[in-house]
Amino acid sequence: MPADLAVIGLGHHGLPLAQAATTAGVDTVGYDTDPRAVTELAAGRSPVDGSLTAAEIRRMLSTGFRPTTDPAELGRVRTAVICAPTPPGPDGALDLTAVTDAARALAARLRPHTTVLLESPVPPGTTEGPLRDILETGSRLRAGRDFHLAYSPGRLDPGSRTHGRTRGLAAIPKVIGGLTPACTESAAAFYGRLTDKVVRARGPREAETVKLLETNFRHVNIALVNEMAVLCHELGVDLWDVIRCAETKPFGFQAFRPGPGVGGHGVPVDTVDGHRPLRLVELASQINERMPAYAVQRAATLLNEHGKSARGARILLLGITYKPDLADRQGSPAEEIARRLMDLGAAVSYHDPYTLDWRVRERPVPRADSLYEAAAHADLTILLQHHRTYDLQGLSVKAQLLLDTRGATPMGAAHRL
Structure with missing residues (x-):
């Protein structure tokens, strides 16, 4: 059955996106290679700790959300969003294996006029580099001409009363950077259905670097107060x-x-x-x-x-x-x-x-x-x-x-x- 959207990767990031889409009335299919995760979702349970509640998942299922391990579903959507995990590898760099695997699964079934979006944290240059290459090679289509390609950094604050799941993604501005101006506008049209504000970056590299800056900003400032904690203990300061x-x-x-x-x-x-x-x-x-x-x-x-x-x-x-x-x-x-x-x-x-x-x-x-x-x-x-x-x-x-x-x-x- 065709759907408006495929969310690829049903983890901490993909599930809230799928929830926001179904809440907005977007016909959504969720694709994951882990049969256990799909089975848990189909039964109304969350496959990952700290993500959606069972009640939220049951509500998604009741409004048409379909979790699946069948990659054929990826060839029947207008928009595909890759939310695959990118954990740190042994050298500390982001491991893009899940992203490239998701891209290959999508590329084999990619149709003209589809909008492909990447939300996983990746090094700048990934969208217009490795991701584009995999999609074009596997589909024999040209990004920016035959299909739209853009990056949008994931922004969620799990558990937050202000920026958590109360209003979902709607209250959080969405940054997007497309390969071409038409790619950017196609991504903006999609995210405009889910959020109150869309912010256009100059391109995918700028959008990817937004995520890099936001994450590093948090860690650098936490490091500062951690250093202050050690110093203040030595000084006897509260x-x-x-x-x-x-x-x-x-x-x-x-x-x-x-x-x-x-x-x-x-x-x-x-x-x-x-x-x-x-x-x-x-x-x-x-x-x-x-x-x-x-x-x-x-x-x-x-x-x-x-x-x-x-x-x-x-x-x-x-x-x-x-x-x-x-x-x-x-x-x-x-x-x-x-x-x-x-x-x-x-x-x-x-x-x-x-x-x-x-x-x-x-x-x-x-x-x-x-x-x-x-x-x-x-x-x-x-x-x-x-x-x-x-x-x-x-x-x-x-x-x-x-x-x-x-x-x-x-x-x-x-x-x-």
């Missing part, structure tokens, strides 16, 4: 009070907050093949990557100051997801922190309302059923993620020793990072 005051400045400042590490799906990119490295981004990555070790060092020091050794200590980790009030653990520092504590000989347990089972080094980590009892029993409780369900005032009373890595506890109720 960094969270400093940030609270600084963010009252109505210009020239945007508040970021420190933490035990940086999680999420946005990978900082400090170099593009054949070009000079972004030294500031490289340094920011090094700073952020040191934070789990710093958090463990602070934990061991706190235990020492209270006459206890990390070896044999009972340590409870609170919140192991990368973001509050989400089940998504992508890039969460919790696993590295748990490993380091275990290497020191600590007995590690955890509590997280969104994670019922957690394994570190292929071994199950004990989950606390009764939060207050577990905190009272533990020699040290470490708040890694501040879920709204946590009563931090109550926890600070129950816990023998509480290390707050998020600055979320009331003043004086815990030791802060």
